Each structure stands twice: as C-alpha cells, then as structure tokens.
Amino acid sequence: MPEATGQDGRSGGIEPGVWARDLARRADAAAALLRSNGAAPGRPVAVVSGSATVVAVLAHAAPLLPVPLFPLDPGLPDPAITDLLGQAGVSLVVSDRAFAGQPHVPATEVLACAVGQEASWRAPEGVALLIATSGSSGRPKAVMLTGAALAAAARASAARTPLGPGDAWLACLPLFHIGGFSILTRCALAGANALIHERFDVTRVMAALTDAGVTHLSLVPAMLARLCDFGPPPATLRHVLIGGAALATDLAERAAGLGWPIRPTYGMSETASQVATLPALPHPWRAGHVGAPLQGAEVGLNGDGRLRVRGPMVMAGYANPDLRPGDGLSDGWFVTADLAEIRPDGEITILGRADDVIISAGKKVLPGMVEDLLARCPMVDAVAVAGRPDPVWGELVVAVFTGAGTPDAVLDWCRAEMPSTLRPRAAVKIGALPLLANGKPDRHALRRLAGS
Numbered sequence: 001m002p003e004a005t006g007q008d009g010r011s012g013g014i015e016p017g018v019w020a021r022d023l024a025r026r027a028d029a030a031a032a033l034l035r036s037n038g039a040a041p042g043r044p045v046a047v048v049s050g051s052a053t054v055v056a057v058l059a060h061a062a063p064l065l066p067v068p069l070f071p072l073d074p075g076l077p078d079p080a081i082t083d084l085l086g087q088a089g090v091s092l093v094v095s096d097r098a099f100a101g102q103p104h105v106p107a108t109e110v111l112a113c114a115v116g117q118e119a120s121w122r123a124p125e126g127v128a129l130l131i132a133t134s135g136s137s138g139r140p141k142a143v144m145l146t147g148a149a150l151a152a153a154a155r156a157s158a159a160r161t162p163l164g165p166g167d168a169w170l171a172c173l174p175l176f177h178i179g180g181f182s183i184l185t186r187c188a189l190a191g192a193n194a195l196i197h198e199r200f201d202v203t204r205v206m207a208a209l210t211d212a213g214v215t216h217l218s219l220v221p222a223m224l225a226r227l228c229d230f231g232p233p234p235a236t237l238r239h240v241l242i243g244g245a246a247l248a249t250d251l252a253e254r255a256a257g258l259g260w261p262i263r264p265t266y267g268m269s270e271t272a273s274q275v276a277t278l279p280a281l282p283h284p285w286r287a288g289h290v291g292a293p294l295q296g297a298e299v300g301l302n303g304d305g306r307l308r309v310r311g312p313m314v315m316a317g318y319a320n321p322d323l324r325p326g327d328g329l330s331d332g333w334f335v336t337a338d339l340a341e342i343r344p345d346g347e348i349t350i351l352g353r354a355d356d357v358i359i360s361a362g363k364k365v366l367p368g369m370v371e372d373l374l375a376r377c378p379m380v381d382a383v384a385v386a387g388r389p390d391p392v393w394g395e396l397v398v399a400v401f402t403g404a405g406t407p408d409a410v411l412d413w414c415r416a417e418m419p420s421t422l423r424p425r426a427a428v429k430i431g432a433l434p435l436l437a438n439g440k441p442d443r444h445a446l447r448r449l450a451g452s
Contacts, residue, residue, distance in 0.1 A: 017170075017208060020184055020194035023056045027119035030061035030110055037092060037105050039067050042323075044088045044130055046070040048081060048095035049107040052198045055175040057110050058094060059184050063124045063147070068323070070130035070142065071176040073437050080140060087142045088130050089321030121188035123147030127316060127323050131178050131269045134436050141328075142319035143178075143269040152312035153272035154186045156294035160277045161216070161239045161263055165191035169216035170208055172197040172223070174437050179218055179243060182273040192216075202226040210234050220244035220439030222382065224260070225251055232259045241265045241277065244439040246350070246368045248375035252285040266290035266350055270334050272313045275299070276348050287372040288350040299342060300333075306354050307340035308333045339366070356443055358387035358395045363421060365397055370422050377413050379405025382433050384441045386450035388426060398450035399424040402432060428452065 039045050045067045047058050055071045062069040070088055072081055074096060085093065085102060098104040128147035132140045163169070169187050171194050173180035187194040195212055197204060200223055208214055218241045219227070227233075228251070233240075243265040255262050265277040276299075278291035293299050297311040310333045316325040328334060339351040352368040359365075367385040374383045381403040387395035401410060407427035414423045434445035 017195045017197045017204070017212075018053060018056075020056055020060075020171075020187060020196060021118055023053060023196070024060040024118045024121070024188075025115045026057050026110075026113040027060035027064060028116045029113035030057050031064040033105065033109060033113060034058075034061065034067065034092065034094075035065060038103055039065055039092050041065055041067060042126065043091040044068040044070045044127075044323075046072055046085055046088070046090045046093045046095070047107070048072045048074050048093060048097075048099070050074050050096060050198075051107055051111070052171075052175050052180075052196050054094065054107045054110045055181075056184060056194075056196050057113065059175070059181065060119050060121055060188075063122055063128065064119060066124035066126075066128070068127045068130055068144075070132075071181065072132060073174065073176045075437060076140075084132055084140060084142050086321070088144075088319040089323070121185065123151040123185075123189070129181065130319055131181065132176070133269050134177070134440055144316040144319050144323060144325070145272050146316050149272050149313050149315065150182075150185045151189060152296055153182065153274065154189045156296055156313060157182075157186055157274050157277070158190050159295045160274075160279060161241065163187070163190040163192050163216060167192040167215040168195055168213050169193075169218070170195045170197065170205065170212075170214045171218070172200040172205055173218055173220075173439070174199075177437065178267070178269045178273045183218060202230070206230050209237055215239065217241070218243070221247050221251055222433075222435070222439060224255055224262075225382075228255050228258055228260065233261070237261060239263050241274075243267060243274075245441060246287045246352075246371065247285075248372050249285050249287055250375050252281060252287075256281050256283075256285075264290055266348065268336065270315045270328070270336075271297070271309055271311075272315070274313075275309055286349065288352075288368055290348050290350060292346045293348065299346075299348060301340065301342060302335050304354065305339045305351075306335055307338050307342075307348070307350070308335045310334070353443070356386075358385075358397055360387070360393050360395050360397055360425075362394070365422060370397060370399070370418075370424065373418050373422060374399055374401070374410075374414070374424070377403075377405070377410060377417070379403050379410055379413065384433055384446050385424065386443065386446040388450045393425070396425045397423065399427040400433065400446055400449050401427065401429060403429075405429075426450075 124147040171183040267274040276290040317327040352366040383401040434442040
C-alpha cells in the first residue's frame with residue numbers, strides 16, 4: 001500500500017490525504033481519552049467536528065470501549081444538533097465547540113493522541129453507529145445501525161464491488177453521512193485501506209487517483225462531472241460508485257466514453273448505505289436504474305409504489321435514548337420514501353421520491369424524468385425540477401438551472417424537444433444548485449426557488 005505522508009512532488013505539492021490505517025494507530029489512546037472523560041460502554045458518543053481525521057480516529061476507537069459513535073454535520077444549526085443528541089441519548093460530545101448541557105471533549109485532544117499499535121476494526125455487538133438522515137424530507141432523524149448490520153453491508157458491497165487487501169478506497173464524501181462512513185468499515189473488514197480527504201477538491205482527488213494507487217471511489221454525480229473535465233481516469237481505478245442523486249444520461253454517457261468505471265448505486269442511512277449496485281454501466285443508460293439487490297437484501301413495493309427493504313444490513317430502528325429497536329420498521333421491513341419499479345428479473349429502477357411528485361393538470365410528474373431530459377439542453381450545466389403552486393394547473397413544473405441560457409431560451413428548447421406532459425412551464429436561473437452536505441439536491445430550497 002503506498003504511503004501518503006508528506007507532500008507529493010508529482011502533483012505540484014498537493015497534500016494527498018491521510019490513510020485510515022495510520023489513524024487507527026491512535027485508536028487506543030483515543031479510547032482512553034473517551035473513557036477518562038466519562039464515556040460508558042453502550043452509551044453513544046457524538047463527534048461534531050469539521051475534521052474528517054477526528055471522525056476516522058474515533059471510528060476505530062469507539063469499538064474498543066465499546067460505545068456507539070454518532071458523527072454529526074458541524075454545519076447543522078445548533079438546535080438541530082441538540083435535537084439529534086437528545087434523540088440518541090448522547091453521553092459525551094467530542095467537538096470543535098461546546099454544546100450547552102453536554103459533557104465535552106475538544107476535538108483537538110483527539111488529534112493530539114499518541115501513536116501506538118494499529119487497532120483493527122471489529123464489529124461490536126449491539127448498536128455500533130448512529131447516523132443522521134439528510135433531512136431532505138423534513139426533520140433529520142438518528143438511525144441506529146448495529147455492528148452486525150455494518151458487517152453485513154460491507155460483505156454485500158464487496159460481493160458486488162470486489163474489495164480486498166492491497167486495494168485503496170478514496171473517501172472524499174463527508175464521514176458524517178453513511179456514504180462516507182461506510183468506506184471505513186468496508187475497508188477495515190476487507191483488509192483494504194481508506195485514503196481520507198477532508199473534503200472534495202477536484203484537483204486533489206485527481207492527484208490522488210494518479211499517485212496514490214486508488215482502486216475505489218465514491219462520488220455524487222456533481223463530483224463526477226467535475227472529474228470528467230480532467231479527462232480519463234488512471235488505469236488503476238477499477239470501481240466508481242455513483243449515488244446520492246440520479247445519474248443523468250448525458251453525464252453517464254460522457255463518463256463511460258472517457259473510461260470512468262461507473263457503478264450506479266442506491267442506498268440510504270437506514271440500510272447502512274448500499275441496497276443495490278450495478279456491476280457495470282449498461283447501454284443504453286436509463287436514469288434511476290440501480291440493478292439487483294445486494295446479497296441478503298429483500299425488496300418489494302408498498303401499496304403506494306414506494307420501495308421497501310428487509311435484510312441484515314437494515315437499521316435496528318430510529319434512535320431513542322434507550323436505544324430500543326423497532327421504530328420505523330414493520331416486521332423487519334423498512335419502507336423508503338422512494339418510488340420504484342422492480343422488473344421480473346429483480347432489477348430495480350428508482351423513479352424519484354414520493355414526496356417530490358408534482359401534480360400538474362391532474363397528472364403525476366416525476367422530477368427525475370424531467371431532469372434527465374433537461375440535462376441534454378446545451379444551455380444548461382446543472383438542473384433540478386420542483387413544483388410551484390398554481391390556481392389553474394395545481395402545480396407548475398419549474399426548472400431551476402445553472403448555465404449560459406436565459407430562462408426564456410431554456411423554455412423555448414423545452415417546447416421544441418420535450419413532450420408536453422413533462423415540459424417545464426417556468427424556469428429560474430441561479431448561480432449554483434442548492435445541495436445538502438451529502439451531495440443530494442436540497443428539495444426544500446428548490447421548492448422555495450421554484451416559488452420565487
């Protein structure tokens with residue numbers, strides 16, 4: 001495994017990141033730090049820090065006590081963080097700043113922990129991880145994941161996207177979301193290594209792909225689009241998981257044409273990340289197609305068309321201070337907020353979120369279908385669709401976009417190129433699409449923009 005310490009001359013002095021195995025050597029000291037500050041076995045410890053390094057050290061330290069770890073987005077408003085801490089009955093907070101009424105360890109003390117022997121990550125019994133949902137459909141909830149669920153999810157992922165000793169997975173997604181954190185557990189259980197970046201920086205990522213022997217990468221579509229501007233990937237990169245939002249046809253075809261090894265994937269916090277992943281990009285590409293369920297995952301459709309999931313990787317339930325399982329589940333099934341189709345061969349296509357459906361002139365319009373068509377407009381760089389209340393139509397389909405075109409020019413293109421039933425009736429041009437920290441579109445902000 002290449003060492004990523006110091007600066008890399010081949011990439012113009014760009015710092016390449018830090019390896020998870022190096023951080024695991026601080027786990028014993030970090031566990032002792034938590035214990036001396038009152039961390040009790042089985043009681044959640046939260047980490048609210050802008051440092052991915054701190055989260056990664058604690059990810060290896062928490063199972064040694066053992067305590068459930070609860071990484072939280074430091075960018076959330078304080079009332080939202082306080083609410084999530086209360087949902088989980090957190091006993092101790094490691095953070096960049098103190099929170100009223102919460103025992104607190106400065107994050108800098110974790111960074112100062114002494115280096116010792118590498119601690120191997122093991123899946124603890126009971127709840128091992130709490131992870132906050134994105135809040136894309138309302139109040140964020142804390143999801144409880146057991147050690148067994150994390151291990152089952154890692155095994156199922158490796159069966160579909162092979163991972164083993166000698167492999168390196170670049171983690172540039174936030175570690176306080178399941179798409180980022182799950183990279184740590186997958187690599188630890190497979191004997192691979194994770195290269196951790198504090199944030200997505202396209203230049204640093206490309207340098208790491210070229211110079212650090214990266215074999216696996218997880219991205220949202222907006223990140224993939226930036227990387228495609230640099231051209232083909234190095235031959236050492238074997239798997240690029242794309243999730244968090246629908247992969248538009250034009251972007252999929254562009255990336256495939258450049259040789260990026262795209263693996264469209266679908267999952268969520270409640271399923272310890274992946275539910276389904278395509279082992280290769282099919283041609284022609286249909287946005288939302290994510291393939292067959294992973295090993296051990298059962299899927300079906302609820303009466304209203306929403307996808308439901310059951311299996312060993314599914315959460316123990318939404319959090320409560322007693323960590324009592326079951327909330328949010330029915331006979332082990334978790335009903336998602338996503339509308340889906342399941343083919344006779346078991347292949348899944350995600351149609352969009354049930355609460356994002358626009359009812360216009362009495363017809364249901366799925367934003368993802370409109371967005372996939374609009375992505376082909378040469379005047380549009382990025383686009384999302386939302387509904388605007390209207391006394392005649394019920395809701396108007398509104399395109400919120402970035403790019404060179406004017407709203408009138410984009411609407412003219414829509415009239416010429418799109419079927420009437422899917423055509424936006426209004427357009428709003430902005431500087432950048434609103435995104436959540438995990439790269440998903442911020443649908444609340446989009447609805448506000450559409451109504452402006």
